[in-house]
Amino acid sequence: MKKNSMKTFIQNIPKAELHVHIEGSLEPELMFKLAKRNNISLKYGSVDKLNMAYKFCDLQSFLNIYYEGAAVLIQEQDFYDMTWAFIEKLKSQNVLHAEIFFDPQTHTTRGVPFKTVINGIYRALQDGEKKYKISTGLIMCFLRHLDEKSAMKTLEESIPFKDKIIGVGLDSSELGNPPSKFTNVFSKALSFGYLTVAHAGEEGPAEYIWEALDMLKVSRIDHGVRCVEDKNLVEEIIKRKIPLTVCPLSNLKLGVFKKLEEHNLKELLDYGVLVTVNSDDPAYFGGYIGDNFLSIQESLALKKEDIYKLAKNSFEASFLNIKEKQSMLKKLDSFVTEGVLH
Numbered sequence: 001m002k003k004n005s006m007k008t009f010i011q012n013i014p015k016a017e018l019h020v021h022i023e024g025s026l027e028p029e030l031m032f033k034l035a036k037r038n039n040i041s042l043k044y045g046s047v048d049k050l051n052m053a054y055k056f057c058d059l060q061s062f063l064n065i066y067y068e069g070a071a072v073l074i075q076e077q078d079f080y081d082m083t084w085a086f087i088e089k090l091k092s093q094n095v096l097h098a099e100i101f102f103d104p105q106t107h108t109t110r111g112v113p114f115k116t117v118i119n120g121i122y123r124a125l126q127d128g129e130k131k132y133k134i135s136t137g138l139i140m141c142f143l144r145h146l147d148e149k150s151a152m153k154t155l156e157e158s159i160p161f162k163d164k165i166i167g168v169g170l171d172s173s174e175l176g177n178p179p180s181k182f183t184n185v186f187s188k189a190l191s192f193g194y195l196t197v198a199h200a201g202e203e204g205p206a207e208y209i210w211e212a213l214d215m216l217k218v219s220r221i222d223h224g225v226r227c228v229e230d231k232n233l234v235e236e237i238i239k240r241k242i243p244l245t246v247c248p249l250s251n252l253k254l255g256v257f258k259k260l261e262e263h264n265l266k267e268l269l270d271y272g273v274l275v276t277v278n279s280d281d282p283a284y285f286g287g288y289i290g291d292n293f294l295s296i297q298e299s300l301a302l303k304k305e306d307i308y309k310l311a312k313n314s315f316e317a318s319f320l321n322i323k324e325k326q327s328m329l330k331k332l333d334s335f336v337t338e339g340v341l342h
């Protein structure tokens with residue numbers, strides 16, 4: 001098959017993005033613009049120098065730069081502008097639905113009010129729904145390098161905005177911060193009616209995935225690629241139909257896999273795990289969802305049938321209701337006619 005034909009297929013196939021940190025979509029150009037707007041001086045003097053600093057050896061080396069970048073976000077309009085730029089990317093890659101993480105503590109610990117963060121992000125999402133009919137949901141993540149008390153405070157702060165948030169998640173430095181540290185706050189979040197997800201098995205061991213499932217009662221695992229180290233866990237994930245939101249370019253850039261050719265996405269797909277392809281922090285890892293699909297397709301020689309299955313999984317693994325899922329799956333199926341697939 002011609003390279004271009006696969007590229008166009010991947011770009012145009014209807015899909016859902018289920019693992020993206022909105023702060024990780026902040027492109028260097030916009031970062032500089034916001035820094036200027038807010039009179040903040042950045043450690044790196046130019047977009048080129050900043051881009052050159054984007055060489056990571058592990059999750060922590062990335063997070064250090066990521067939190068620095070997020071410090072340019074001060075006013076509601078800054079959060080709006082960042083989110084709006086992301087909506088335009090979703091549109092260009094035919095994403096019909098996106099479930100988007102935000103990290104309130106990254107901002108509230110710097111004195112930016114919770115309402116400034118959520119109102120800016122949410123207003124852009126609403127405009128995206130109006131202008132492009134892209135459906136979206138917000139997932140509030142707790143920073144796991146902070147303590148459970150801080151997460152609990154954040155949970156309380158979110159209650160007046162509950163109608164704007166579909167669930168809670170857990171992100172930031174995984175090693176040494178197991179899911180069990182957050183059992184009480186997740187239990188409270190569930191009692192408020194939030195859905196729960198957690199990053200687990202990105203750098204951390206399979207045991208962290210067990211904890212996320214059994215202690216935090218998550219309905220989805222973010223990353224989860226290290227599940228293959230425990231056969232019983234893989235069986236359980238398949239049995240419980242727990243989706244894994246996998247992010248190939250992120251895994252490559254953070255050294256989870258040395259080469260994309262060594263990535264276990266296809267292995268998981270063939271076992272029958274409900275895996276999806278996502279972008280994580282697209283401005284830092286070299287691409288949005290379509291770029292992730294294309295890179296992993298090339299590296300693992302995926303066929304159009306695999307891409308179709310991954311796109312289908314993305315809707316099935318989403319938090320859309322049954323009717324919404326059916327409507328999007330119908331759009332996917334009419335895109336993937338016999339002629340297109342073979």
Ligand code: ADE
Nearest residue numbers: 021171172173199280281
């Ligand atoms: N925050 C932003 N990106 C992340 C990742 N890949 N893992 C954990 N926390 C994150």
Ligand code: ZN
Nearest residue numbers: 171199222280
């Ligand atoms: Zn992530």
